[in-house]
Amino acid sequence: MSTYRIYDTVVKSENASQSWEEATRFDGSNRISIPTGSQWNHQNLYRSKKGRYWLESWSQWQGSTPHAEWMSDKAAAAWLLQNGHELPEDLAELAQEVSE
Numbered sequence: 001m002s003t004y005r006i007y008d009t010v011v012k013s014e015n016a017s018q019s020w021e022e023a024t025r026f027d028g029s030n031r032i033s034i035p036t037g038s039q040w041n042h043q044n045l046y047r048s049k050k051g052r053y054w055l056e057s058w059s060q061w062q063g064s065t066p067h068a069e070w071m072s073d074k075a076a077a078a079w080l081l082q083n084g085h086e087l088p089e090d091l092a093e094l095a096q097e098v099s100e
Contacts (some may be wrong), residue, residue, distance in 0.1 A: 002056060005069035010057065011054055011068060016046040023083040029094065039071055045079055055079070074098060 001014040013019065015034035016097035022043050023034040040060045043066040047053055071079065077087055077094040087095055 002066065002068075004054075004056070004066075006054060006068055006070055010080075011046070011048060013044075013046060013056065015049060017049050018047045018052075018088065020045045020080060020083065020085050035079060045083075047075060047076075047088070 001012065003010060005007075005011075014018050020029075022036075024031040025034060026032070027039075032039050033042050035043045036057075042058055044056045045053060048057065051091045053071040053073065054068050056066065058064070058069050073091055074094055075095065077091040078098040080087055080091070081095070081099055
C-alpha cells in the first residue's frame, strides 16, 4: 500500500474506490509495461473515493522515487483503453473522444 502527496492532498492506494494495473507484453526476455514501454518503469491507475483519478508511477531503477499525479478524466480514459481495461461508467462517454 502506498501513500503520496499530490499538491495539497494525500492519497492512499488502499483508500481507492477502484484500481487498475498496467498491461504488459513479453518481449522474449522481459515483461514490458505497455504505458511506459519499459521493463523498468511502471504505472497503476486509481480512482479516489471522491471520484478523481490519479496515476502512480514507479521504477525498478535503484535510487528512483515513486510518485503520483492527478489525471484528467480524458487522460484516465485513454490510459485505461491503452491497457485493455473497460471504461467505468463515469468515463464511458469519453470512449469516442479518446479512440479512433
